[in-house]
Amino acid sequence: MSKKVVTFGEIMLRLTPPDHQRFIQADTFNVIYGGGEANTAVSLANYGLDARFVTKLPNNPIGQAALNEVRRFGVDTNYIARGGDRLGIYYCENGASQRPSNVVYDRAHSAIAEAENADFDWEEIFADVDWFHYTGITPALSKKMSDVTLEAVKAAKKHGVKVSCDLNYRAKLWSKERAGQVMEGLMEYTDVVIANEEDAEMVFDIKSGSDITGGDLNVEGYKDVAKQLIDRFDLELVGSHLRISHSASNNGWLVILFDGENFVQSTKYEITIIDRVGGGDSFAGGLIYSLVTGKELQEAAEFGAAASALKQSIPGDFNHVSVKEVETLAGGNASGRVKR
Secondary structure (H helix, E strand, O other), X not given: OXXXXXXXOOOEEEEEOHHHOOOOOOOOOEEEEEOHHHHHXXXXXXXXXXXXXXXXXXXXXXXXXXXXXXXOOOOEOOOOEEOOOOOOEEEEEOOEOOEOOEEEEEOOOOOOOOOOHHXXXXXXXXXXXXXXXXXXXXXXXXXXXXXXHHHHHHHHHHOOOEEEEEOOOOOOOOOHHHHHHHHHHHHOOOXXXXXXXXXXXXXXOOOOOXXXXXXXXXXXXXXXXXXXXXXXXXXXXXXXXXXXXXXXXXXXXXXXXXXXXXXXXOOOEEEEOOOOOOXXXXXXXXXXXXXXXXXXXXXXXXXXXXXXXXXXXXXXXXXXXXXXXXXXXXXXXXXXXXXX
């Protein structure tokens, strides 16, 4: 029987100027739907798991379009609540070379931000579920969503469900102080944390020693971060993708995992970026798939790194790759030759 995974968070309408144009140049926008937990659910459905995405969407054609987009990739949408006034929007200007990407949010008072615990039947949602995944973006949306997320993780643990969180700190959504306070409470019910060095510093004031803006990468420094997270919150596993930004177009990319005793590091990939949005979410999907299907720690790191490297070659938020494609890259075939 397929493993069941629930993800919970916001899906938004993403508007992106075509051909790497700047906002001020564009007279058209490409329409894309995506969001951290929705992206992860699509990855898991691609890998053959029973993936269930939970959110709240407005009961209008735009909300329906977002629901349809997730459902068409095999994600269970039966527990998506309907109501509220609007779908959140974000504008994403894709960077290139030395020009970074830029994001402008228009998500205040979205349907999910105004949702309440009564919108979600957690007892039914978590029946026969193996894994629950959320990100730090979800409780950042509003005080209501902080409370709802806490109820969700409590219900998950009541049902014996493993819980993972990608910290995903967003300075445009909440302060470091508020993030630290809320996430500290959520960690009590969380087993696996995904946090890069910047997230750990911004949310929990845990420093890695890496120069996160200068293209430097200190793996030993991140090991110290992982140890501090494990010790502080009694976690089962801490993991991260580590990005080395040579430019907006070219990055180094690898994964590190720590289970309290063993550190493992993946192959390092040099990637040419088509679309970096969703790279971290695709790592989360690869890691969760690896853990629920019983992969060893090193295998999990390699699968997660390969999955997220492949995602950044694909336009849009979702990672449209199969287990076989990920395993081929993880197995060492990075030639990119045409398959005939």
